[in-house]
Amino acid sequence: MADYRDRFEELNAREQEFILRYEETLDPYNSALAAGYSRDNARKCSYSWMRQPHLKPALYETAMARRAKRLEAFHVGAEELKHKTWLIATADPNELTRVEARCCRHCHGEGFGYQWREFEFEKAVTEADEGFRINEKGKRVAASMPDWAGGMGFNSTLDPHPDCPKCHGQGVKVTIVTDTRDLSEAGRALYKGAKTDRNGNIEVLMHDQQAARVFYAQLCGYQIDRKELTGKNGAPLSQMPTMITLVAQTEVVEPAADE
DSSP states (O other): OOOOOOOGGGSOHHHHHHHHHHHHHOOHHHHHHHTTOOHHHHHHHHHHHTTOTTTSHHHHHHHHHHHHHHHHTOOOOHHHHHHHHHHHHHOOGGGTEEEEEEOOTTTTSGGGOOOBOHHHHHHHHHHHHHTEEEOTTSOEEEOOOOOOTTOBOOOTTSOOOTTOTTTTTOOEEEEEEOOGGGOOHHHHHHEEEEEEOTTOOEEEEEOOHHHHHHHHHHHTTEEEOOOOOOOGGGOOOSSOOOOOOEEEOOOOOOOOTTO
């Protein structure tokens, strides 16, 4: 590993604040926000500063020197471990990904008619003039002039209209994947990574919250009382138990004789 020099005194006040935050979190984006940089600069520049030494040499060297020093003396105390585990155990998964009800094409159209985006309508008109369009299976099918009674300006981010006769106010269910640069401390702890398949679909990975709860209980001095439960004559249970019994490791006090 290269030897880096701590050049903290050469930095301006904002850069120094960035270093102090980054030293604790190793998170360039949120460190830049905390130091007072604009959201746009934090997004575009903070990661580059830590990857390209020539952009801010003094900042980069200082960050690398302090990170190396911290790693040399790194140790995890019980309270820090409990804190991190508690964050995972109590984080809200909806912060990473959630399902939302969005408006359908008819919810906000004039007279609840089908509402278009302008470029979609123009494409539909062009296809009607040509007499055909390409369907989802890649085949040519006849195309007719589109009905524009519902108007233009479809916005898929709006809520469903409760009186929509097409979706009856239920809307269209959409899966939202959060920009992970904006996660809270608990959200970052829960976030494990992401995978993208060949079709571009994103799978958000999370740490096991149930395992984190059990581990947290153990860190707090509890032991998990595990029992294998079966139904009649050893058959499987018709319903799985949902409660974990935690047994505190405390001194047993014998009751008085008159109790």
